[in-house]
Amino acid sequence: MRNFWFLKKLIIVKIFFFVFLYVAEAQGVFTVDTVSYTPQQLVQEKLVTGCMQASNVQYNGSFQSIGYFENTGSAISFSNGIILSTGRAIDAVGPNNEMNISSAMSQGGDADLDSIVFPNTTEDAAILEFDFVPSSDSVWFRYVFASDEYPEYVCDYNDVFGFFMSGPGITGDYENGAINIARIPGTQTPVSINTVNNGNPADTIACPPVNVQYYVDNGMGITPLVNTELQYDGYTIELVASLSVQACQTYHIKLAIGDAVSDAYDSAVLLEAGSFSSGSLMGMDFQTLGQSSDQVNEGCEGDFIFSRGASSDLSSDLQFDLTFSGNAVNGVDYSWTPPAFVIPAGDSVLNIPIDFILDGVSEGVDTLVYLMETNDVCDCSSVTITIQDTIFIFDRDSLQAQINQIDTLICYPDSILLDVSSNYSEGLQYNWSTGSTDSSVWVTALQDTVFYVSVQDICGQTVTDSVVVGANSYVVFNSVDLEQDACFGDSLGILFEVTGTEPYTLQWFGPGGLIASEENDTLILNNIQLSQDGNYWLQGSNMCGISNSDTAIIHVTDVPQISIQPVDVNACVGDSAGLIVATDVYTGYQWYNNDGLILGATNDSLIFDSIAFNAMGDYYCIASNACGADTTDTVIVMVNPLPVVMFLDLTDHCENDTAFEVYGGVPAGGIYTGLGIDGNNFMHPDIAGYGEHLVTYTYAAPTGCVDTAMQYITIDSVPEVQFADLPDICLNADAIYLYGGTPAGGLYVVDY
Incomplete structure (x- = not known):
């Protein structure tokens, strides 16, 4: 609860009468009172604060449009203040429905x-104005503007408000040279819907x-709304x-x-109480549960x-007086020992605690009116500062809380929900012996266990309750070797350590299902067979029900037997070859040769x-596992050398030569291949054509090993020869020189 400060030259004694009047309320978090305060009281007692003097308070408008609000919600940060509305102020109370x-x-x-909404005009105005004298070079207050025109009538209708201030040094466009200080931060634009x-x-x-x-x-x-x-x-x-x-000059605000x-x-528009300020000398606040308030419950501090x-x-003591009135009685309704009322030099704050007694008597609302007075000097005048307000003390029943469940039995590891009922539904803190701070907790117990809960209300009252949870247990199994x-x-044997509430029965299960007559914690398997490979588990049952052990896995392996033998290998040097073996069960392998074990x-x-x-x-190869080994047959790997193959030089031939047999490969009996060579080892120059050609000689030895040798053969092109006509000669003529053949240098032969 904020306190509102009155500056006056004489001590003002103010009397508060607490009367239940028409107050609208929404879920106890936002209330509006339109009848308990006059406009003058709203300004002088609720709005102004510090070394501020307010006078000449005037109000024009419906008295249903002005009021005092209190707020404990989160929509706005103001805890109280003044509301001015274009309709009924009580209609501000939510939720938005x-x-x-x-x-x-x-x-x-x-x-x-x-003038702000020109050419439109306004109606249903609520106008609160007054004179004030600031004690410093600035004045300020906090406010919130709210409207039901949001958001669907933005840019259409435009409800408007303004804070019009006039006085020394102010020259504006409104009445009396006023300016509007309700502006968008950092601008001269008035705050409005638009x-x-x-x-x-x-x-x-x-x-x-x-x-x-x-x-x-x-x-x-x-x-959906943002707040309620x-x-x-x-x-x-x-x-x-x-x-x-x-x-220290007189100003006017509307x-x-x-x-x-x-x-x-x-x-x-909502104006924060106590925020209209211009320097201050002393303030007082009453807080309960860490918040300012004018209401407190019995049993609270x-x-x-x-x-x-x-x-x-700050360099001197600040002394003040504090007196109480109202119908609350010290020692009956509250506990208070008056201390020295002085804020020592160097200190800024003094806290004085007060306890409100939980008497268990239904007596309605008590009032404690407190009045603080101090004489000191503000910047503008020597004044008596008086702060007065009322605390309303409400009845509160003693806290009652108990665990809803009675002492009970459960089967471990099942759990049970424990919860608490109380004569109060809000503001409770829980502290369970489990460490939980919730109103309910799931618990289990391996043995009989007492669970406690401590419940504390907003005023610190504490109630403790407990319940016993007795424990039975399902059959529980433990094994150290599950594979x-x-x-x-x-x-071999499979053993489980078995615990649980007795009597209980046991039954073994295996790969074939239920194992008859096996009803102990140990299963012995003699002369184990391959068919017994698989999963085994033990099932237990008692008053809590049926439970199963973890699965034990048995791997049954036989001595390996060779199912595929390796075979002899006959290979030539450089060939790829391999030996392969197989067994009927999973095993490891190791190969050997004449030199013994082959690494890797x-x-x-x-x-x-x-x-x-x-x-x-x-x-x-030896195939082995943990159960034994088997050895393959011994096989022979024969590696034959490659034959030594040579190829003698080949004679050049002409392109127009007839086919000729290719020879020169040693040892004889191989095959010649290359361009123009047929299957009988004959080369056809006309097919091979002019140029140098590669001839490959391939020879296969009796062992089947093959090697090759290669030579080049040249096929020359045939020259183009021409011969000019010769003259006729007589039989008895002398010898003549023959000529006319081209290219020159050839041999002339005469056939007779």
């Missing part, structure tokens, strides 16, 4: 508001968001109105809000917090990628 909260108040408008919004959802292109960082959406009355405290569809974040002023265009869809203001001289290997014909040869195959002559010899 109406699309168009509206009230026609039959009130006129305001000229300054009209200047702070998230756009119109019906047309965000024509009406896009504006200054959306200052806007909070609260649904539309039919859509306020009825309005949208509102601004907490904003600050401020202005530089001249200290706080006004009105409907524009029509009286439909209400809007409101509270603190009066006295604090220096900015104008207080074993055995050889065909061996004997431990697979079911022995592969020679390019066999060498020295690999020739005897080979065998």
Whole structure:
């Protein structure tokens, strides 16, 4: 609960009467009171604070449109303050469950508001104005603007409000030269529906968001809402109105809000209590449960917090008086030992605790009126500072809480839910012996166990309860060896340690299902067979039910037997060759030759990628496992050398020669291949054509090993020869020189 500070030249004695009047309430978190305070009280007792003097308070509008609100919710950070509305102020109370909260108040408008919405006019205006004298060079207060015109009437209707301030040094366009200090932060733009919004959802292109960082959406009355405290569809974040002023001069402020265009869809402005400030000397706050409040429950503790203001001289003691009145009685309704009322020099804050007694008597609401007074000097005058307010003390029953479950039995590891019922449904803290802090907890017990819970209410009352959970247990199995290997014909045993509530019965199961007559914690398998390879488990049953052990796995293996023998290998040097073996069961392998164990040869195959002559010899393989071994037949790996093949030089031939037999390969009996060579080892120059050609001689030895040799043969082209005509000669003529053949250099032969 914030306290509101009165500055006056004489001590003012103020009397509070607590009367239950019409108050609207929403889930106990936001309330509006329109009848308990006059406009003057709202300004002087609730709004202004510090070394601020307010006077000449005037209000124009419906008295249903102005009121005092208190808030313990999270929608806005103000705990209390003044509300001005274009409709009924009590309609601000949430949740937001109406699309168009509206009230026609039959009130006129305001000229300054009209100038903001020109050419439209305003109506249903609520106007609160007063004079004030600041004690420093600045003045400020915090506020929130809210409206049901959000969001569907953004850019259409435009309810408006303004804080119009006038006085020394101020020259503006409103009445009396006032300026509007309700502005978008950092701008001269007035705060309104159309200047702070998230756009119109019906047309965000024509009406896009504006200054959306200052806007909070609260649904539309039919859509999910953001909070439960306020009825309005949208509102601004907490904003600050401020202005530089001249200290100790008289100023005037008009706080006004009105409907524009029509009286439909209400809007409101909420002013934080105690935020209208301009320097301060001393303040006082009452807190309970860590929050400011004017309400407290019996059995709770509270603190009066006295604090220096900015104008207080920290170097000297600050003395004050505190007196109580009301119908609450010290020692009956509260416990209080008056201390020395002084904030020592150098300290800024003094806390004085007070306890409210839980008497168990239904007596209605008690009131404790407190009055703090101190004489000191503000910057503008010497004044008596008086702070007075009322604490309302509400009846509270003693805390009752108990575990709903009675002492019970469970079967471990089953669990049971323990929960608590109390005569209070909220504000409880739980501390279970399990360490849980929830209102309920799942528990299990291996043995009889007592579970405790301690329940504490908001005022620190504590109740403890307990319940005994007795424990039976399912049959529980434990084994240290769940996987074993055995050889065909061996004997082995499977053992489980068995615990659980007796009597219990046991039954073994194996690969073939239930094992008859095996009803102990140990299973003995004699002369084990391959068919007994598989999974085994033990099943137990008792009063809690049936449970199964973990699965024990038995691997039964026989002595390996060779199923595929390796075979002899006859290979030539450089060939790829291999030996392969197979067994009827999983096994390991090791190959041997004339030299003994072959390192690294431990697979079911022995592969020679390019066999060498020295690999020739005897080979065998031993296949083995944990149960025994078997040896393959010994096989022979024969490695034959390659034949030595040579190829003598070949004679050149002409392109027009007849086919000729190719020869020169040693040893004889091989095959010649190449371009133009037929299957009878004859080469056809006309097929091979002009050029140098590769001829390959391949010879296969009697062992089947093959090698080759190669030579080149040249096929020359045939020259083009021409011979000119010769003259006739007589038989008896002398010898003549023959000529005319080209190219020159040839041989002339005459046939007779």
